[in-house]
Amino acid sequence: MNSYYVQILTVTGINIILAVSLNLVTGFTGQLSLCHATFMGIGAYTATLAALKLGIPFAVALILGAISAALFGFIIGVPTLRLKGDYLAIATLGFGEIMKNILLNLEITGGPMGLRGIPKVTNVYVVYLCVTLVIFSLNRIMHSRVGKSFIAIREDELAAEAMGINTANFKILAFVLGAFYAGLAGGLYAFFFRYINPNNFGFMKSIEILSMVVLGGLGNTYGALLGAAIITVLPEFLRSVSPVIAQYRMVFYGILLVAMMIWRPQGIMGENKVMKRRGQAA
């Protein structure tokens, strides 16, 4: 296969992991997170530094990256998710920007220059092995009591609590799991592109991931997968048609988010009841 297509296929795989993990937080549990790319970045930097500076084997470095992202998720999740309301959205918005600031200013992360000379370990097979593992484990989680609790929280937090679900703990768990997978995707990204800098993991990337989930279908793993594929491949296609269109990508995401919420909140795949009208019987 042409190496250009292999690259697109690999990036699609990484984006699929990002989208299905954000879907766990936003789609299944109903908590809007706006720093998914930041967790990806934490994973990427941790894995890279572990491999480059400490000489840790790559597979272990990938997992270390995922764990450190999960740890940060825990630190942000505990104060914001214990509360009712939408504090998570704004807290993650701030956290993402502050982390970018820190990455830009620290010496060990190479500041705005980023980190170079990362060995290329990720290939299309590794990525899709990870995609399979992530989707398999997500399906197992969603079919367990834990997954059902996530959905209960999304549907009605008060009712879930009345049913004996510790909503705060489950919300934090969903958020930490989402961060873990995003950290894994970040490690894969770093070992594929061999160069990372803080701007790869900014707010715009978080919005891109959110757009994938919203387009494909909130609360639907395969919808998120489809959304990731479309939003990765479509800009590449459009770029070959006209480079000007690529400039308008972010404007398009903005319109997409609003339009999908108004006309098709369940996304392309549909069928689930995430966005059912309030006050209707389920």
Add this chain to the structure above:
Amino acid sequence: MFAEQILNGLTLGSTYALIALGYTMVYGILELINFAHSEIYMTGAFIGLIMVTVYKMPFPLALIIAMAGSCLLGVTIEKVAYKPLRKSTRIAPLISAIGVSIFLQNAALILAGPQVRAFPVNFKSASIKLGQSIQMSSLQLLILLISIILMVGLHFLIHRTKLGQAMRATAQDKEAAQLMGIKIDRVISFTFAIGSALGGAAGVLVGVYFNSVDPMMGFFPGLKGFVAAVLGGIGNIPGAMLGGLILGIVEVLGAVYMSRYKDAIAFAVLIIILLVKPTGLLGRKLQEKV
């Protein structure tokens, strides 16, 4: 020196307070974080800039037009992006709000370009001496004065007019208010109009204060306005004013010690309030209704 820093903090804080009011009023009525508020602030600054540079208007007139423009934008956003979602789950209007914000930010980037523009307003740069060692620039005085006038005006509107009464009733209980003959849709539109006008005014004032306007300028002030609203108690109008002033002072004093991470201070404040007193300084704990 210390007193001057406090004064700087108050000036900055009064603009945060103006932004916080928009968040808190909308949250009080719709329980929605209006993410597009930071872009309304940015648009206000741009309208003011265009009025002053292109149409050569005097500053007060430019300020009023910027407020009117922001007001119109805010009401339009509510009608287009939030109103159709009023009955859906919590997360749908939030995502829609983020969409509006992204759209406006990037539309401004395409229209105006990413460069930072100066805001040329000719004020006599006289400084006023307060006591022996404290100096206050006329610009700071102007910003403080305008903010105070706007906030007093808002207080009057909310507590002395029928519209204000309707707003307070709607915030307390939407359905009961509706049964009392209050037109909810109109109240919501007015809330967005007033909040956006204040946000737009803050945009112009900050644009003049720092002499810079750019499409990304709304991001951090928007975030800080929200932190100020939470600090004061979200949904609470005097709280938003108090929260803004406190945040401004904390930030200016904090920046003396850690200037690199100046923007992180507000964020640290947010996490601390959420941990210690999530209802904010003046907020009351509300029981969740079924």
